[in-house]
Amino acid sequence: MRVIPTVLLIVAAGISTASAQRAPDFSMDHGNAAAAAAAANAAAAAARAKSAAIAVGAPLSPSQSTDFQVNGGGVVRLAPPLTREQQKADAEARAAWQARCRPTVVADRDGLRRTQYAAPDCDLSRFNTAGAQ
Numbered sequence: 001m002r003v004i005p006t007v008l009l010i011v012a013a014g015i016s017t018a019s020a021q022r023a024p025d026f027s028m029d030h031g032n033a034a035a036a037a038a039a040a041n042a043a044a045a046a047a048r049a050k051s052a053a054i055a056v057g058a059p060l061s062p063s064q065s066t067d068f069q070v071n072g073g074g075v076v077r078l079a080p081p082l083t084r085e086q087q088k089a090d091a092e093a094r095a096a097w098q099a100r101c102r103p104t105v106v107a108d109r110d111g112l113r114r115t116q117y118a119a120p121d122c123d124l125s126r127f128n129t130a131g132a133q
Contacts, residue, residue, distance in 0.1 A: 097122070 050064045082090065101122035103115050117123060 046064075050060065053060055053064065100119050102118040103122065104117075105113050106116050108114055115123070
């Protein structure tokens, strides 16, 4: 009696491995292989276009110069140096801010150094204007 269950298990295992070793059926692909091939071709074409632009010194489009790698070897582009007029305007703006805000550093009750300002909204930069009127 124990021989029959063992024989049945061996036959079932043989049938399952035979069906797993069948050649792939591409009739059920639903076009995914074609889409994957098209995506690979598009990525290769974009890489060739970027290489060609770099080779001739042409400016890259935003999608070519964007690097979405995390912890990768991204490139940080430095801002161009300021002209004399821009430096003078920046110095005047800083002097005006200093005169209006008069920042002072005060130690709080926990010993942390905090900056206090004489005018409201001086802690906001021109880029961070949350709450500015």
